[in-house]
Amino acid sequence: MLNNIGVSGLVLILAIALILFGPSKLPQLGRAFGDTLREFRNSTRGMVEDNEQPEQAPTNDVKKLL
Numbered sequence: 001m002l003n004n005i006g007v008s009g010l011v012l013i014l015a016i017a018l019i020l021f022g023p024s025k026l027p028q029l030g031r032a033f034g035d036t037l038r039e040f041r042n043s044t045r046g047m048v049e050d051n052e053q054p055e056q057a058p059t060n061d062v063k064k065l066l
Contacts, residue, residue: 005013021029 017029018026
């Protein structure tokens, strides 16, 4: 979806954001968007790492009980 947006499309989106939110709110919006992406990336990285770890074989606890 975002692959088809060119430079003119990005300029148009930025101009609309500037009109809607004003120049004082844009840095705050950008910071919030970056924090959201960082948290999403960290959480998905944790999920991927959990799935990639091999299953450990169960230990032989019966000997410990006897």
